[in-house]
Amino acid sequence: MKRQKMDTHLERALTLGTWVVILLVWVAATRSEGLSSHILPSPQQVWRALVQIMQEGYNQISLWQHLGDSFIRLFGSLFLAIITAIPLGLLSGFFPKFRAIIDSLVQFYRPIPPLAYYALLILWMGIEDGSKITLLYLAAFAPVYIACVAAVSSINRDYVLSAQSLGASQKDVFMKIILPAAMPDIFTGVRTASGFAYTTLVAAEMTAATSGIGWMVIDASRYLKSDVMFVGIILMGITGLLMDGLFILLERKFIFWKGNE
16 A cells, blocks of 8 residues: 555656656747747746736637637537437447447448538538537547447346346346446546547637637637747646546546446
């Protein structure tokens, strides 16, 4: 136990040390001669830009509205993907005939980069949030669906047969054996989908939007505001880490049996 705590402290120290080194290299690079602040702004410039955006907003839109618009699109689409992909994935994993209907459709569009069909969505739905939410929904649907199918397919069939031999109904088998056994993999699929949807969101906002963190970065790039670009990129990274950390906490709380099968 003591050795484990020491290893944990060492890992945290290494993580912190890595970021300190990156910050020092950044400061040293910005102090070198011949490097324009338009190419690499200093940490002080980025901090001042963040404070200014927090106080005054960007392009007459507050920072919180930029973040809010991005997260409404993200979590709205992720919610829709979860409530549709999980049932369809579980049914596809449990019933081969149902999988024959759904699986080929998902496997067809899954390898296509989301931005490849984003132009069609804009053409059909305009540049409003509808096209963005649909794009993110499609980006998030496939990872969740595939995780569900794989989770159900990997369940030991002896458990199912044993339950059925004891008189368990198909509903009991599904709710008490298949669903609990599949939940860890499903949660992993949701985490993967959230990350994929977030990267797609940023790209979508950079392509056609009037608000959002991704839009703020691409708009700043048009005017060589590299400090604002750094603010947006750092905010994307921090919010992405926080979101993934939230999923990890939820997984530990609600999927407490993971690893104890």
